[in-house]
Amino acid sequence: xxxxxxxxxxxxxxxxxxxxxxxxxxxxxxxxxxxxxxxxxxxxxxxxxxxxxxxxxxxxxxxxxxxxxxxxxxxxxxxxxxxxxxxxxxxxxxxxxxxxxxxxxxxxxxxxxxxxxxxxxxxxxxxxxxxxxxxxxxxxxxxxxxxxxxxxxxxxxxxxxxxxxxxxxxxxxxxxxxxxxxxxxxxxxxxxxxxxxxxxxxxxxxxxxxxxxxxxxxxxxxxxxxxxxxxxxxxxxxxxxxxxxxxxxxxxxxxxxxxxxxxxxxxxxxxxxxxxxxxxxxxxxxxxxxxxxxxxxxxxxxxxxxxxxxxxxxxxxxxxxxxxxxx
Numbered sequence: 001x002x003x004x005x006x007x008x009x010x011x012x013x014x015x016x017x018x019x020x021x022x023x024x025x026x027x028x029x030x031x032x033x034x035x036x037x038x039x040x041x042x043x044x045x046x047x048x049x050x051x052x053x054x055x056x057x058x059x060x061x062x063x064x065x066x067x068x069x070x071x072x073x074x075x076x077x078x079x080x081x082x083x084x085x086x087x088x089x090x091x092x093x094x095x096x097x098x099x100x101x102x103x104x105x106x107x108x109x110x111x112x113x114x115x116x117x118x119x120x121x122x123x124x125x126x127x128x129x130x131x132x133x134x135x136x137x138x139x140x141x142x143x144x145x146x147x148x149x150x151x152x153x154x155x156x157x158x159x160x161x162x163x164x165x166x167x168x169x170x171x172x173x174x175x176x177x178x179x180x181x182x183x184x185x186x187x188x189x190x191x192x193x194x195x196x197x198x199x200x201x202x203x204x205x206x207x208x209x210x211x212x213x214x215x216x217x218x219x220x221x222x223x224x225x226x227x228x229x230x231x232x233x234x235x236x237x238x239x240x241x242x243x244x245x246x247x248x249x250x251x252x253x254x255x256x257x258x259x260x261x262x263x264x265x266x267x268x269x270x271x272x273x274x275x276x277x278x279x280x281x282x283x284x285x286x287x288x289x290x291x292x293x294x295x296x297x298x299x300x301x302x303x304x305x306x307x308x309x310x311x312x313x314x315x316x317x318x319x320x321x322x323x324x325x326x327x
Contacts, residue, residue: 104164104180147177147214149193155205156186177214184208185232198239199225207232212252228252233268236260238282255309259285275305278317286311 151159151173159167162180175181175193183191185207193201195214203209213226227234229251238249238260249260254273258265263282269275277284279297287294288309297303301314 104162106164147196148174149177149195149201151175151194152192154190155188157189157191157203158184160184177211179211179213182208182210195225195239200235200237200239201227202235202237204233204235207234209234212250224248226250226252229267229269230254231269231271233266235264235266237264253305255290255305255307256286256288259287261285273307277303277305279303 153172157168157172159172159175160182161167161176162178167175175183177195183193183201183203185191185203185205187205189203189205189207191201191203193203195201201209208230209232210228210230211226212228213224215224225248227250234251236251251258251260251267253267253275254269255275258267258277261283263284264280265282265284266278266280267275277286277297279299279301281299283296283298285294285296286303286305288311290309293310295303295311295314297314300317302317303311303314305311
């Protein structure tokens, strides 16, 4: 190679090529970057802020969900505690009722032991009338306070108060009309009870009649009477208050109950808990407690009721039964 050509090649490599490369390089701080100037571009600032906000929002959502679950757990704990307290209250009430019933049965058993001629007495329950399908009757006037029945008695009779106290002899000539009070007669016992409005109950031998409810309002000459015949024979003759508002008069039998409508009737409960009604005056409505079936009995008819509360057709009273068995 000749000398002039060599000089030209060297000049090109040393001077012209670097200048060309510098001209094509990007600006960096006012100059030209020729090789490895700065770092690769990263994400823009707007893209970075969006990702951070999304992460913060998710963290807040998780915090709120954890708080909601904590409050829900606390609510369930409170409900469980309230339920436990309610169950405990009901348990205490049930235990108190059981003890009262045991005491009542104990005193009743003592009364029956003292009586001659009474056997196979069914349990007397110190329950409210609500347990016998007679809810919904308004309580007005005075219930079991200051109201008494005048009593005429013959033979063996006792009156058992709701707290189990036994009344006999002269003391039983005037008995309080209080819920749970029970008239018990022996084999030769007869009782006539006259209520303030003139209604009379007559209880025959070997019978048990409980007063479920008595409310008397002398100002309006109105009253509510609910009684329960568990065994024996019983005659009811309504007074003037009952004739004004007969819907307030009820008698419960073992398998149903009677609505009294200005009436003179007789009810008998047999040992097998079947019943027989004889109606001498007025009307009575019998309702089967189990099925709700009803029938209205009119004067001069009788009705046979099975132990399950079912009944047949009313039958005319025979001439020999036109007069009550209990005068």
